Amino acid sequence: MAPVKTEAIILKKNNFRETSVILSLYTEHLGKIKGLLKGVRTEKSRIPPLAFTPGAHIFALSYMKRSSELNLISSPSLIEYYDICGKENLKAWHLILNLVNLFTQEKEKDEKIFNLLKKTGKILVSSSTPEIVFVIFKLRIIKIFGYGIELSRCTICRKEEEHPFFSGKEGGIVCRKCRGREAYAVNISGRILNVMRQLERMDIEKSGIIKSIPGEILRKINFYANITLNYHTDMDKIWWANEKNLL
Ligand SMILES: [Zn+2]
Known part of the structure; x- marks a missing residue:
């Protein structure tokens, strides 16, 4: 089988x-793949270690196997290594790579995810608010997956009234009247909702204009994002456990 030439971010x-x-x-052309x-x-290998280090943007050849055999990857070359030095920035980057690895299906191509990863790697090199970049990334990838997040009208009756509740199952806000139909909806305050709306609309490249967000607000927004993601997975592990190191 002929190899597929593709750019990729190593997760x-x-x-x-x-x-x-x-x-x-x-990968840009095949979505997520796993390969050997x-x-x-070895010392005599001519492949530089950065060309197979998580987070690197590489070019590689992939030999895709049909059965349960492992795909083969060969001749990786480095296109860009995001030189992320800050400890918090590096934590955010590893959480993001892990999130994409956990929540994407193999061979489901989506160039939006690939492009978002590239942009985010670049921003994290010099961002002074990696925790905000991380939360914006999460909101953005939830949107790409089509899981939400609806923050302007009730996800059940579609009315733009007061929305004191949030549902991970519905992927957005729920009004008082509809609360009875979604027992797992949790409270959301107007203050948090306002900041969340702002982050949800924001281009990740412009995240630098927000100088800071109180930790308690960011953690809440991250929580609403996590219950949305969690509704769409049957993973039985606590996949968000490491996020407390950043937020
Ligand atoms: Zn409603």
Whole structure:
């Protein structure tokens, strides 16, 4: 089978046997793929380690297997390594890579995700508010997945009234009247809703204009995003546990 040439962001790397690695990539042309890259953990390998380091933007060849066999990845070359030095920035970047790895299906291509990852990597190199970038990224990827988040009208009756509740299942706000039809809806305050609306509309490249958001507000917004994501997964682990290191 002919290889597919594609750009990719490396989401995850696991060492495999003595000299190889298994990479999870978010590719431009194939969506997420997992594959074996052979023989790179040796001194005589001509592949630079940055070309198989999580977070790097690379070009590579992928040999896609039909059955349950592992795909093969070969000849990775580095296009851009986002030189993210700040400890918090690096945490945000790893949480983002992990989120994409957990919530995307293999071989479901979406260039919007690929482009969002590239933009976010660039921004995190110099952002002074990585926790805000992280939350905007999460809101944005929820929108790309089509899970929400509706913040302007009630997700059940579609009316633009007062919305004191939020439903992860419906992916947005719920009015007082409809609350009875969505027992799992939780309270959301007007203050939080206003900040969330602002972040939800914001282009991630412009995140720098917000100088700071109180931690308690950001954590709440992240919580509403997480219950939305969590409704669409059957993962039984607490996939958001590491986020408390950033938020
Ligand atoms: Zn309603």
